[in-house]
Amino acid sequence: MRKTNLRRIGKFRCIRCPSSSKHIDIKRIMVKLERFSEEKALVHEFGKYILEKQDSALADNADAVFNIAISGGSMNQALYEGLVSDKDIFPHIKWPQWRIFFCDERLVPFEDPQSNYGQFKKIVLDPLVHQGDQLNLGPTVYTINESLIGGGETANKKIAEEYASLLPASFDLILLGCGDDGHTCSLFPGVEYNYLVEEMARKVLWCYNSPKPPKDRITFTLAVVADAKNVAFLVKGPSKKAIMHDVLIVKNSELPSVLVNEIVGAKVTWFLDDTAGALIPQNC
Numbered sequence: 113m114r115k116t117n118l119r120r121i122g123k124f125r126c127i128r129c130p131s132s133s134k135h136i137d138i139k140r141i142m143v144k145l146e147r148f149s150e151e152k153a154l155v156h157e158f159g160k161y162i163l164e165k166q167d168s169a170l171a172d173n174a175d176a177v178f179n180i181a182i183s184g185g186s187m188n189q190a191l192y193e194g195l196v197s198d199k200d201i202f203p204h205i206k207w208p209q210w211r212i213f214f215c216d217e218r219l220v221p222f223e224d225p226q227s228n229y230g231q232f233k234k235i236v237l238d239p240l241v242h243q244g245d246q247l248n249l250g251p252t253v254y255t256i257n258e259s260l261i262g263g264g265e266t267a268n269k270k271i272a273e274e275y276a277s278l279l280p281a282s283f284d285l286i287l288l289g290c291g292d293d294g295h296t297c298s299l300f301p302g303v304e305y306n307y308l309v310e311e312m313a314r315k316v317l318w319c320y321n322s323p324k325p326p327k328d329r330i331t332f333t334l335a336v337v338a339d340a341k342n343v344a345f346l347v348k349g350p351s352k353k354a355i356m357h358d359v360l361i362v363k364n365s366e367l368p369s370v371l372v373n374e375i376v377g378a379k380v381t382w383f384l385d386d387t388a389g390a391l392i393p394q395n396c
């Protein structure tokens with residue numbers, strides 16, 4: 113098992129000796145951990161963290177843009193609560209300067225409840241445009257090409273290639289979730305998904321065998337995550353407590369979320385509620 117890890121990690125640049133794949137004592141790389149006993153405090157601090165990253169990307173420059181990539185699932189509700197309905201934070205968000213991308217997307221029409229964009233639009237985008245009884249200017253949102261959905265293998269590859277061509281050179285911030293199997297983006301653990309985690313040349317891939325529905329998706333590769341200026345995970349709920357132990361304490365390198373820690377290191381912050389972090393010692 114260790115050999116597999118070495119091979120896989122050997123493809124990444126070691127942050128301490130970039131020209132060599134020999135020195136891979138990555139278990140010591142530190143990530144930041146923020147823990148909260150109250151849901152409200154968690155989403156507020158998460159919102160504040162995003163605002164901070166927005167401010168450093170824009171630095172009062174009206175022409176600058178904030179390139180952010182978001183995940184699906186539980187992320188949407190946290191974004192709504194932390195950015196849109198939070199009255200302290202909402203007025204400081206410069207939405208028109210935001211360029212929003214999706215870390216992964218399910219290859220279904222946008223009106224399908226499985227669509228990450230569809231859910232983001234419903235939970236975050238539509239409410240923010242009408243927040244505070246006024247019509248607000250929204251961000252620019254980059255979606256996959258919906259017209260290609262249902263076109264089979266060639267079309268699915270094209271969706272991934274087209275989406276990759278839209279991405280900025282690097283992201284100011286990538287917001288990730290972690291599934292109860294340790295997946296992040298649509299990068300899943302297990303040998304049958306090695307084609308996804310081992311890809312470092314292309315930025316976006318078609319995932320053709322997702323173990324969770326729908327089976328066809330696109331996903332950022334680790335190459336995109338590795339180049340981000342900041343990466344934050346948001347993980348909530350008791351169903352995540354075992355995997356959080358595997359990721360943060362055991363540091364099982366077979367898990368894609370652990371690979372993110374290993375390759376991004378100190379630029380990663382984990383936001384956890386107490387139920388997800390129940391097996392993580394308090395002094396961590």
Ligand SMILES: O=C1O[C@H](COP(=O)(O)O)[C@@H](O)[C@H](O)[C@H]1O
Binds near residue numbers: 297
């Ligand atoms: O399938 C997915 O799951 C992960 C985790 O979602 P969560 O609801 O457990 O937070 C998500 O980050 C990813 O974008 C999504 O497509």
